Amino acid sequence: MPELPEVETTRKGLASAFVGKMITGLIVRRDGLRYPFPQDFDSIIGTKVTEIRRRAKYLLIDLDDGRVLLSHLGMSGRYSLINGQDIAGFSGQEVETGTYTSGKYADVEASKYGSRTGFSGKHDHFELQFEDGSIAIYTDPRRFGIVKLFNSEEEEIQPLLEILGPEPFEDWNAKLLARKFSRKTTSVKVAILDQRVVVGVGNIYACEALFAAKINPTTRACDLVNKSGAPSKKLESFVDEIKSVLERALAAGGSTLNDFAAVDGTLGYFPHQFNVYGREGHPCKAQNCDRLIERIQQGGRSTFLCPKCQS
Ligand SMILES: [Zn+2]
Structure with missing residues (x-):
């Protein structure tokens, strides 16, 4: 199960790849994980990632329209990153951007990514696409992960976040x-x-x-x-x-x-x-x-x- 160090490492990796970049596409392959995906999940298309923070084991992806995309890895979640050049170089295919696709595995074949990513399709539940052609694939075999979308001013009253105790590295003794x-x-x-x-x-x-x-x-x-x-x-x-x-x-x-x-x-x-x-x-x-x-x-x-x- 991903613990705090894994989540923090994931945060750093996602931040170094995506902060300052616009989300240009989203592919969703199921209705949700532990909870249903946000109804307006596709409304993140066209926003820019301004920062990626962590609170406990929650990744908080700040968007430039004042909203926060919360992602929790659950028991077995992980992100894989592929940069645009890798994809083009590997398969010779352009990455589709500006698209929102919802469906069960049908829309994107695993072979598009080849073995380079470990992408199997079956447990890859959604995919964020960015303006430079890079993508982040969320994989979660046990599907205990969580995705939420809320306005940043409502962060303190999010039920998942408000019960949390202190961070171990912040004034905790x-x-x-x-x-x-x-x-x-x-x-x-x-x-x-x-x-x-x-x-x-x-x-x-x-x-x-x-x-x-x-x-x-x-x-x-x-x-x-x-x-x-x-x-x-x-x-x-x-x-x-x-x-x-x-x-x-x-x-x-x-x-x-x-x-x-x-x-x-x-x-x-x-x-x-x-x-x-x-x-x-x-x-x-x-x-x-x-x-x-x-x-x-x-x-x-x-x-x-x-x-x-x-x-
Ligand atoms: Zn001993």
């Missing part, structure tokens, strides 16, 4: 987390995934940060707060490790960004080096630890931990 945790009797692992507590700490990075901070994931959140309401040393370490694991992932994503077009046009995914996530049954990587990584279920999600390092 252990003191604030202690305040949120002081009465929470749920496990720290479940509590940290709550987007009202802090945004963008998904399952992978929660597991990794808990391991790095040597916290047992089943610890009650309130037990990491001192009686005075101040954060415990462990909670302080947890916050540091969350920032550090996210920063490393962001750096890894950034370093592969330059290659995206050469590889497969897919943005935001990069090889991860995890200590516990996905490593059930493998030896713990900590020095002088001879235990195997275990997996437990918490709140319907898998948690990976070392029973010794995180006892």
Whole structure:
């Protein structure tokens, strides 16, 4: 599932390709994803992208007519970019622009893009076309993604956005987390995934940060707060490790960004080096630890931990 670093990397890639450019075409191949697509989706044709922001895992694409196109990648969404020259060079075909097409896969054949993009057609649900001939294809096999369109002055009252807690890199610290945790009797692992507590700490990075901070994931959140309401040393370490694991992932994503077009046009995914996530049954990587990584279920999600390092 795309987490904050992947979304931020996607944001950077989309921004570097499309800010300042006009949307000249839109192809939609189904009615919607998790929710129906905006009824006036095609009204973005003719607008220019002025900025692409991120709030939690929502991409916010600012249009020059004062509206915002919100895009969430859901469980399996991704954007692939193809620049106009690549398409012309690959297939010898002109990109259609100024068009709005709605239909089921029929309108654009996958072969137009060839294997260069990984484009299969089946899970490519919409496509934005730009004035320079470049395109962004949105692919999402599980279709939990979200697309919304609203006026920028209504951003604060968007139900999806208004419940969100602080961004981990913006004035967020252990003191604030202690305040949120002081009465929470749920496990720290479940509590940290709550987007009202802090945004963008998904399952992978929660597991990794808990391991790095040597916290047992089943610890009650309130037990990491001192009686005075101040954060415990462990909670302080947890916050540091969350920032550090996210920063490393962001750096890894950034370093592969330059290659995206050469590889497969897919943005935001990069090889991860995890200590516990996905490593059930493998030896713990900590020095002088001879235990195997275990997996437990918490709140319907898998948690990976070392029973010794995180006892
Ligand atoms: Zn260990």
